Amino acid sequence: MSKGITPWEFELEQVDYVRIVEEFGLQPMTSELLKRMKNKHRLFERKVIFAHRDFGLILDAQDKGQEFVVLTGMMPSGKFHFGHKLIAELMAWYQEQGIMLYIPISDIEADVIRGIDADSCREIVVNEYILNYLALGVDLVSKDKCCLYSQWRNDLVRNLSFKAASKVTFSQMHAVYGFSNSDNMGKIFFPLIDAADILHPQLPERGGVKPVLVPVGIDQDPHLRVSRDIAPRLGMIKPSSIYTKMMSSLQGRGTKMSSSKPETAIFLTDTIEVVKQKLKDAFTGGRETIQEQKRLGGQPEKCVIYEFLLFHFEDELLESTYEKCTSGALLCGECKAVVSKRIVKFLEEIQRKREEAKSLLPKIYENQLI
Amino acid sequence: MSKGITPWEFELEQVDYVRIVEEFGLQPMTSELLKRMKNKHRLFERKVIFAHRDFGLILDAQDKGQEFVVLTGMMPSGKFHFGHKLIAELMAWYQEQGIMLYIPISDIEADVIRGIDADSCREIVVNEYILNYLALGVDLVSKDKCCLYSQWRNDLVRNLSFKAASKVTFSQMHAVYGFSNSDNMGKIFFPLIDAADILHPQLPERGGVKPVLVPVGIDQDPHLRVSRDIAPRLGMIKPSSIYTKMMSSLQGRGTKMSSSKPETAIFLTDTIEVVKQKLKDAFTGGRETIQEQKRLGGQPEKCVIYEFLLFHFEDELLESTYEKCTSGALLCGECKAVVSKRIVKFLEEIQRKREEAKSLLPKIYENQLI
Numbered sequence: 001m002s003k004g005i006t007p008w009e010f011e012l013e014q015v016d017y018v019r020i021v022e023e024f025g026l027q028p029m030t031s032e033l034l035k036r037m038k039n040k041h042r043l044f045e046r047k048v049i050f051a052h053r054d055f056g057l058i059l060d061a062q063d064k065g066q067e068f069v070v071l072t073g074m075m076p077s078g079k080f081h082f083g084h085k086l087i088a089e090l091m092a093w094y095q096e097q098g099i100m101l102y103i104p105i106s107d108i109e110a111d112v113i114r115g116i117d118a119d120s121c122r123e124i125v126v127n128e129y130i131l132n133y134l135a136l137g138v139d140l141v142s143k144d145k146c147c148l149y150s151q152w153r154n155d156l157v158r159n160l161s162f163k164a165a166s167k168v169t170f171s172q173m174h175a176v177y178g179f180s181n182s183d184n185m186g187k188i189f190f191p192l193i194d195a196a197d198i199l200h201p202q203l204p205e206r207g208g209v210k211p212v213l214v215p216v217g218i219d220q221d222p223h224l225r226v227s228r229d230i231a232p233r234l235g236m237i238k239p240s241s242i243y244t245k246m247m248s249s250l251q252g253r254g255t256k257m258s259s260s261k262p263e264t265a266i267f268l269t270d271t272i273e274v275v276k277q278k279l280k281d282a283f284t285g286g287r288e289t290i291q292e293q294k295r296l297g298g299q300p301e302k303c304v305i306y307e308f309l310l311f312h313f314e315d316e317l318l319e320s321t322y323e324k325c326t327s328g329a330l331l332c333g334e335c336k337a338v339v340s341k342r343i344v345k346f347l348e349e350i351q352r353k354r355e356e357a358k359s360l361l362p363k364i365y366e367n368q369l370i
Numbered sequence: 371m372s373k374g375i376t377p378w379e380f381e382l383e384q385v386d387y388v389r390i391v392e393e394f395g396l397q398p399m400t401s402e403l404l405k406r407m408k409n410k411h412r413l414f415e416r417k418v419i420f421a422h423r424d425f426g427l428i429l430d431a432q433d434k435g436q437e438f439v440v441l442t443g444m445m446p447s448g449k450f451h452f453g454h455k456l457i458a459e460l461m462a463w464y465q466e467q468g469i470m471l472y473i474p475i476s477d478i479e480a481d482v483i484r485g486i487d488a489d490s491c492r493e494i495v496v497n498e499y500i501l502n503y504l505a506l507g508v509d510l511v512s513k514d515k516c517c518l519y520s521q522w523r524n525d526l527v528r529n530l531s532f533k534a535a536s537k538v539t540f541s542q543m544h545a546v547y548g549f550s551n552s553d554n555m556g557k558i559f560f561p562l563i564d565a566a567d568i569l570h571p572q573l574p575e576r577g578g579v580k581p582v583l584v585p586v587g588i589d590q591d592p593h594l595r596v597s598r599d600i601a602p603r604l605g606m607i608k609p610s611s612i613y614t615k616m617m618s619s620l621q622g623r624g625t626k627m628s629s630s631k632p633e634t635a636i637f638l639t640d641t642i643e644v645v646k647q648k649l650k651d652a653f654t655g656g657r658e659t660i661q662e663q664k665r666l667g668g669q670p671e672k673c674v675i676y677e678f679l680l681f682h683f684e685d686e687l688l689e690s691t692y693e694k695c696t697s698g699a700l701l702c703g704e705c706k707a708v709v710s711k712r713i714v715k716f717l718e719e720i721q722r723k724r725e726e727a728k729s730l731l732p733k734i735y736e737n738q739l740i
Contacts, residue, residue, distance in 0.1 A: 108529075108532050111532075111533070112532050112533060112535060112536040113536070152529055153525075155523075155525065158528050158529075159478075159522055159528075162478050162481075162482050162556060162559070162560070162563075163481070163482060163556075164555075165482060165554065165555035165556035165558075165559050165560075166482040166483070166554050166555070166556035166557075167554065168554060168555050169551065169552050169553060169554050169555065170549060170550075170551050170552070170553055170554075170555060170558055171551040171552060173555055174551070179540060180540075181539065181540050181541040181544070182539050182540070182541060183539060183540055184535065184536050184537065184538060184539050184540075185534075185535035185536070185538050185539065185540060185543055185558075185559065185562060186532060186533075186535035186536035187536075188535075188540055188555075188558070188559075189532070189535050189555065189558075189559045189562075190532070190535075192555060192559075193532075
């Protein structure tokens with residue numbers, strides 16, 4: 001697949017979003033498109049959503065009052081961090097506007113590709129994903145608002161994956177994913193299950209052909225490319241996508257926050273003590289000396305702490321911090337204390353909501369395909 | 371796959387079973403093995419079953435009174451001919467001995483690889499396969515005697531296909547099936563559904579690990595090789611197989627009777643008139659002149675008509691025909707008349723039984739996964 005960014009091995013040394021847009025053949029999220037949106041989530045306003053494919057189709061549908069749905073997957077392979085939070089918030093935001101959600105749980109991939117057994121998978125799905133989604137305001141329970149399902153249990157999806165398979169050649173898949181001969185057949189086939197996930201809201205059993213919006217990280221783009229290739233061959237509309245920037249590692253911009261590397265990320269289930277320590281150790285855009293910082297100001301564009309504000313928190317806090325930082329009025333220690341407090345406040349709230357949400361689990365087990 | 375014999379394109383100019391056994395790494399069906407069988411189906415006696423893989427495991431299980439099952443697939447892509455009859459008879463024979471049967475209907479393959487839509491597929495399955503199986507004495511209705519199922523509808527099988535996929539590399543599949551880069555992904559993946567069919571009687575949901583005997587034509591051997599490779603990696607026993615010789619084309623030995631070439635085959639649903647004409651036109655082992663035939667005798671080893679007797683009918687008729695043919699006492703015209711009568715008698719009986727069997731169809735629709 002395109003130059004080393006695959007869903008399996010993702011190592012970015014430096015993130016150049018202009019280059020990514022060009023290389024992946026994405027469309028940049030232009031101000032013309034943003035102007036068409038009647039109300040905008042903060043992630044659009046702040047350009048955290050930096051690119052798309054056919055987002056115009058979604059805006060067209062909205063303009064005409066036509067149906068569209070929003071879909072994103074849960075990959076139960078690790079802990080839920082602030083990067084995942086962005087997608088969950090977008091889902092909640094669309095759902096509030098009356099848009100139906102589709103949320104496949106990638107448990108076939110977790111089992112077959114990553115070797116995570118069913119019990120661990122279920123535990124991760126429930127504790128890391130479902131409870132956090134609920135705490136972040138996504139209604140996973142009401143069937144008319146959200147179709148949450150396990151790949152293992154969704155007949156429509158698995159059957160569609162075989163039909164999709166007949167519409168794409170080995171060469172095409174190889175060009176996108178760059179398999180090697182020693183890869184197992186699961187790894188070679190499973191992207192078609194992801195494609196089937198993305199296409200399945202357009203099945204007759206799901207009400208037929210319609211625009212589908214997929215908010216994802218750029219590392220998931222291969223699945224979009226494949227499902228967009230397949231869609232017209234099955235008489236479906238090419239799915240649209242929007243791409244969020246990736247949260248940086250706590251060690252500094254340039255590498256990304258990762259589920260599998262606890263030191264790089266703040267997980268929504270981290271204890272408050274752990275979070276405080278992680279933030280204390282986090283990389284900032286501070287200058288070498290206090291004198292320099294006061295003279296030149298800090299560098300928010302390099303600062304992981306600032307990124308938290310930019311991606312996650314209120315306008316006022318963001319703006320005042322930017323001003324005080326760049327003017328040299330704010331030193332990193334003070335800033336960290338303020339942001340840390342804000343993050344802790346958020347996490348305490350989420351922890352409380354997660355506890356409350358536990359009462360919904362029996363309904364999810366009962367109603368849904370997990 | 372080994373030298374041009376694949377389940378998709380099967381063109382044999384000359385059948386050399388000794389070479390096939392060697393090339394495919396099969397074991398010949400030896401008289402030692404046959405001696406171990408307490409009762410033998412005519413196809414064993416007459417060496418129509420010419421080779422096997424681990425048939426000894428099945429005889430061991432029989433000796434020890436341990437469970438084993440017999441499995442073969444229905445490929446709903448064409449009409450049911452006398453070659454298919456051999457396998458159906460074996461299934462009936464094992465079932466009579468109290469052995470549980472598994473009969474997957476390859477409808478994913480039919481749809482995804484061969485482009486046969488669901489309605490046509492169902493029609494072929496019912497009219498060509500199910501009714502003929504029933505007419506040939508296989509009980510497809512009793513759930514404790516036969517597990518008949520559609521690949522599309524069997525969750526266990528599709529899920530197992532993904533697990534199986536993770537146990538085999540692209541290289542291994544390529545070595546067996548010889549894909550090309552322009553093959554679609556369905557063609558590349560679907561053999562794993564066949565492997566899952568073969569392995570699925572060993573799932574815990576099916577009572578756990580046990581020997582499985584798969585009677586097949588040699589063209590299906592790739593699926594056996596793959597499922598035998600995968601079995602131990604899933605903690606299962608390698609499935610055993612037995613191979614029947616292929617019925618020759620009516621145009622002469624060396625090419626095989628084919629579902630897709632009506633002139634080569636007698637279908638069990640052919641009308642009596644058509645059958646009589648096909649047999650009239652069939653290739654025999656007759657000499658150039660009557661004089662020569664009387665002097666040298668006929669050549670049953672080249673004769674398609676004789677093959678019908680050898681593969682399908684009673685010992686007395688077979689033996690008397692052989693004697694009279696090779697001694698020169700019997701001319702091809704007379705012989706054809708006798709054999710034709712025998713085949714017609716059989717087909718009339720089958721037609722009657724197929725009509726009777728129609729009353730069982732509602733039960734099959736209702737009880738089973740088709």
